[in-house]
Amino acid sequence: MMQHDRRPPRSRGAPLLLALLGLTLPACSELLSETTAAGAGLGSAAISDAVGASATVTTGIGLGVQAGVRAGLHYAQRRAHAAAQANVAAAAGPLPVGGVAPWSIEHSVPIEPDERGEVTVVRLVEAGAIRCKEIVFSVDATTRPEEQPRRAFYTAFVCQDGAAWRWASAEPATERWGSLQ
Numbered sequence: 499m500m501q502h503d504r505r506p507p508r509s510r511g512a513p514l515l516l517a518l519l520g521l522t523l524p525a526c527s528e529l530l531s532e533t534t535a536a537g538a539g540l541g542s543a544a545i546s547d548a549v550g551a552s553a554t555v556t557t558g559i560g561l562g563v564q565a566g567v568r569a570g571l572h573y574a575q576r577r578a579h580a581a582a583q584a585n586v587a588a589a590a591g592p593l594p595v596g597g598v599a600p601w602s603i604e605h606s607v608p609i610e611p612d613e614r615g616e617v618t619v620v621r622l623v624e625a626g627a628i629r630c631k632e633i634v635f636s637v638d639a640t641t642r643p644e645e646q647p648r649r650a651f652y653t654a655f656v657c658q659d660g661a662a663w664r665w666a667s668a669e670p671a672t673e674r675w676g677s678l679q
Contacts, residue, residue, distance in 0.1 A: 571609070578610040583665035586617055587656040590633045591663030593619045601635065613637050615649070623655070630657040630666055 582603045589601035602614035615636035623630040633654055638647035657666040 574607065574609050578605055578607075580665075581605065582610075582613060583654075586633070586635050586654070587663045587665050590617045590619055590631055590635070590656050591658065593617070593631075595619050595622055595631075611639070613639065628657065630655050631663075 585603045586601050589599045593599055596619065598616055598618045600614065601617050602612070604612045615638050617633050617635040619631045619633055621632040623632060633656055635652055635654065637650050637652070639650065654665065654667040656663045658664075
């Protein structure tokens with residue numbers, strides 16, 4: 499006699515839907531991080547449960563995939579922050595002390611919101627072959643297109659590396675990027 503599985507069907511699309519929803523909200527990076535990791539963990543746990551793995555194996559697979567996805571997301575966020583820092587440094591490099599220039603970043607993957615602002619050089623720091631500039635830069639952020647941008651200010655150092663100017667601050671703005679520099 500054939501036995502029928504009477505368990506209700508599981509929705510395998512829910513974790514994917516949550517992950518996709520998270521990608522549409524790049525301004526909410528904490529939500530994106532948690533949604534992506536939770537969706538990956540739930541999805542892998544559901545798949546391993548469907549193939550008949552024990553509860554311990556299912557939990558282990560779910561936690562392992564969740565940790566891997568979270569690490570991948572943090573890597574992508576660090577790359578997005580590095581791209582923004584590179585654009586600020588490039589805008590500040592040719593400026594004299596007191597000069598002001600616009601900067602902007604358009605991310606190819608919407609993991610972070612596109613940003614723009616202004617940068618000014620407040621001081622030149624030179625010692626031997628090292629040439630750096632202390633800068634103040636603004637970030638104009640909006641959550642909706644019809645909203646007036648909120649302007650926030652940050653300080654950093656950029657240094658000359660051959661013809662290029664590079665971000666040189668180890669802790670540019672913990673409030674801005676947290677530990678994901």
